[in-house]
Amino acid sequence: MGLPKSESKNKLEYGDYQTPRDFCHIVISLIAKEYDPSYVFEPTFGLGNFLDSCRETFKNVATFYGNEINEEYFEKYSANRYTDTVLYNEDIFTFDNRNIINAIGDKPLLIIGNPPWATNTKLSIAKSKNLPDKRNEDNLKGIDALTGKSNFDISESIITALLKGYEKCNVLFAFLCKTQVATNIMKKINEYKLRDIKIYKFSARKVFGVDVDACLFTAKSSNGPKQVASVYDLDNPAKELYKMGYKENKFYTKIDSSIKDGRFFMEWHSGVKHDLKKIMELEKINDGLYRNGNGEQIELEEDYIYPLLKSSDLKNNRINNQEKYVIITQKHTNENTANIKQTAPKLWTYLKNNEQYFKQRKSKIYSNKPPFSIFGVGPYCFKKYKVAVSSFYKNPAFIFVSSNKPTFFDDTCYFISFDHEDEAIITCTLLNSEECKKMLDSIGSKGSKRFLNKEILMRIDPANIIECYDYERFKKECQALTLKKISKETFDKYKQTILDYQYQDENQTH
Numbered sequence: 131m132g133l134p135k136s137e138s139k140n141k142l143e144y145g146d147y148q149t150p151r152d153f154c155h156i157v158i159s160l161i162a163k164e165y166d167p168s169y170v171f172e173p174t175f176g177l178g179n180f181l182d183s184c185r186e187t188f189k190n191v192a193t194f195y196g197n198e199i200n201e202e203y204f205e206k207y208s209a210n211r212y213t214d215t216v217l218y219n220e221d222i223f224t225f226d227n228r229n230i231i232n233a234i235g236d237k238p239l240l241i242i243g244n245p246p247w248a249t250n251t252k253l254s255i256a257k258s259k260n261l262p263d264k265r266n267e268d269n270l271k272g273i274d275a276l277t278g279k280s281n282f283d284i285s286e287s288i289i290t291a292l293l294k295g296y297e298k299c300n301v302l303f304a305f306l307c308k309t310q311v312a313t314n315i316m317k318k319i320n321e322y323k324l325r326d327i328k329i330y331k332f333s334a335r336k337v338f339g340v341d342v343d344a345c346l347f348t349a350k351s352s353n354g355p356k357q358v359a360s361v362y363d364l365d366n367p368a369k370e371l372y373k374m375g376y377k378e379n380k381f382y383t384k385i386d387s388s389i390k391d392g393r394f395f396m397e398w399h400s401g402v403k404h405d406l407k408k409i410m411e412l413e414k415i416n417d418g419l420y421r422n423g424n425g426e427q428i429e430l431e432e433d434y435i436y437p438l439l440k441s442s443d444l445k446n447n448r449i450n451n452q453e454k455y456v457i458i459t460q461k462h463t464n465e466n467t468a469n470i471k472q473t474a475p476k477l478w479t480y481l482k483n484n485e486q487y488f489k490q491r492k493s494k495i496y497s498n499k500p501p502f503s504i505f506g507v508g509p510y511c512f513k514k515y516k517v518a519v520s521s522f523y524k525n526p527a528f529i530f531v532s533s534n535k536p537t538f539f540d541d542t543c544y545f546i547s548f549d550h551e552d553e554a555i556i557t558c559t560l561l562n563s564e565e566c567k568k569m570l571d572s573i574g575s576k577g578s579k580r581f582l583n584k585e586i587l588m589r590i591d592p593a594n595i596i597e598c599y600d601y602e603r604f605k606k607e608c609q610a611l612t613l614k615k616i617s618k619e620t621f622d623k624y625k626q627t628i629l630d631y632q633y634q635d636e637n638q639t640h
Contacts, residue, residue, distance in 0.1 A: 147338045148176050149244045149306060154183035157242075157304065157346055160330070160367055162187050165302045167240035171195040171230055173222050173292060174245050178207040181215070184242065192237075195230050197222055222288055227295045236300050241292055244306040245285040247342075286311040289347070293322045301351045309343035309577030316359055316374055317381050325352035327359035329374065330367055343577040358385070380589075382572050389572045392591025395631045396546045398584050401539035402456060403505040405491045409484045410504075411438060412455045420455065431474040434458055437533055441520035441542040444529050449537075456538050457481075459502045461512065467500045512536045513547035515554040517561065519587075521580040526570060528561035530554055530612050542580075544587055552616055556624045559608045560595045569594075593632035596625050 149157075158180070168191060170184045175196040185194060197218040198204045204219040218225065222245075230239075285307045293303060293315075303324075312329050315322070327349040334344035346364060358375035361384075362368075373385045380391065404410045408423025412435065420435070421427050438456040439449060457477070459467050471478040481488075481502050488502055495505055516531045518539050531537050532551065539545055548554040560566065573589055574581045601618045608616055 147244065147247055147340065149179050150337065151179050151183065153337050154179045155187075156364070157306070158183045158187045160346075160364070161240070161242070161302065161304055161348070165240065166190055166238065167302070168192055168237035169195065169230070169234045169239045171197075171239060171241045172243045173197050173225070173241065173288065174199070174243050175207065175217075176200070176203050176244070178203075178210075180242050180244070181207075184240070185212075185214075188240075193233070197225055223291065231296070231299060234299065239296070239299050239301040240304065241296060241301055242304040245288040247308060247340075248284050283308065283311050283314075286314055290315065290318075290322075293324070293349075297323045297351060299351060302348065303350075304346065304348045306344065306346055309345045310575065311577075312345050312347040312359075313374070313383060313575065313577055315347070319357055319375065320355050322349075323352045323354055324349040325356045326350045327356055327375075329359050329361045330364040331361065331371075332364040383574060383576055384572045386568070386572045389569055390591070390594050391569060391573065391589040392594060392632065394546075394588045394590050395592065395628065397510075398544045398546055398587040399508070399510055400506055400584065401541045401543040401545065402458065402507060402511070403495075403541040404456075405493060405496075406484075406487055409487055410457045412457065413453065414455055428476075428480055430457075430477050430480060433474055434470065434477055436535060437537045438540065439518065439531070439537055439543070440540045441522050444518055444520045444539075444543060445523055445527065447527070447529060449529060449531055456540075458507065458511075458538060459504055460500075460507050462508050463505060464499065464503075467502050470502075506541060510547045511538060513549060515548040515551050516545045517548075517554055517558045518543050518545035519561075519582060521582045524574065524576065524581045525567075526582060528558050530558040530614075544582065544584060551614075552620050553624065555608060555612050555614050555616060556604075556621060557592065559604060559611055560592050560599075561590070562611055563595055563598070563607070565595045565598050566590060591632065593628045596628055599625070 167184075167188055170181070170188065170191055170193075172178075172180050172184075172195070175181055175198045178196065181194055181196055184191065191214070194212070194215040195218075196207070196215065197220055198207070199219070199221050201219060204217065208217055216229075218229070285305075289303075289305050289307065289311065296303075309329070309331065316327070319327075328347075330346040330348070332344060332346065334340050334342050337344075349359075358373050361371045361374055363371060374383055375381070375385065377385050382389070412420040412422055412430075414420055415427065418432065419427060419429050434457055435455050436458050437452050438454040440454065443449060443454075459470065459481070470481070485501070488496075496503055513536065514532060514534070516537065517528055518531055519526050519528045520543055522542060531545075532554075546557070548557070569590060570582070570586065573586050575583065575586065601621050604621055605616070605618075608614060
């Protein structure tokens, strides 16, 4: 059954997933085992279920504080007229924390809640006022800041503001959030003064009806930062599953003492970005004749058209039955596109006929660039042999791709390219090893929409993997994966080259 219009608007505008009362009781009961607050503050109280559950559980609370930007929710909960409760109808990003800090002194405070599960992009689309000041909190540079990586979660912004705003108080923080939000906080844990950090995973499908990795994040204020969090299942909170945090100055989503990472010996690249799927991506009808995403049939020169693979193609190993193609207007970023007019006049006419769509692209990366510009192109794109992987899936499969005309990937994929087939095949085999899968499970971004990113892929060290191989093991796995045969001499030469690279890299590091 669909949501009422007003409720649907709240879902969109505020990331409004109200916490059921029974689940509030589960959370509060867990907290009550180790914490007895004198004050409680819920910064985005919504229907007030957490406040009510705290009132029922904690008997030594002098004052309950609550803030809620939604006036309808605020008025409804205010109607209870609790004499021990102080409520505010304000934007949490401009809320004056001194209202509470000056009143509580050094008494124990519980800050608890379920901040809205939405990104600044979604709230901007909804024209919401429930937004913090626009800022690049992670100091992203260049293309990362311009292509959407600067999109941030409102829940994370609220939680981090509270961690900073109340860091000098005697406080226990407890927030329901996406696991990725908790992970992002842990990645920047040195910015906060926290201890006893715990993450309790639970099923958001059962509680909220949404398919997302979610958790209860709890931490106590401290004089200095703790770099590691213990991770539990909320259904079995007594048994630690693993730890998340820093080991030897490197971040792990799952700390494993047997894991040793390093640095990849090549540069991983993301696929091509154009932001015009219906215009730039084509289906081939026959030689020179294509159909675009708008259903239009167009006759085009072949010179600028290349095979295209996407995440789903890599996942399902659909690399031999080529169905998709993409227009590649440049061989490197910022290349002048005017020569297309002379070398491919049919394509130029097609691009000019759709020029309005190119001008409507919102990303700033296209500003002040040649007409019909794309991104994610360079000499590495035009090599025959590649190994590619989707960024989406938590059980990544690395695929060997070979084609007479270079294959391109969309920007949900990452790839490395090779001049020699043997090197690509050996690398692909190592990347699909159990050792590599264990490594990625330890550092992959589990709660994120994209499990892999360039930073994670660059931490894979093939030298650490190939040390576990002799030729017989490699030959068996290589043939099963790629149906290719590599000689022992070639394998041994590759292995020595990789080990020499690791040795040189370690010496330069030290």
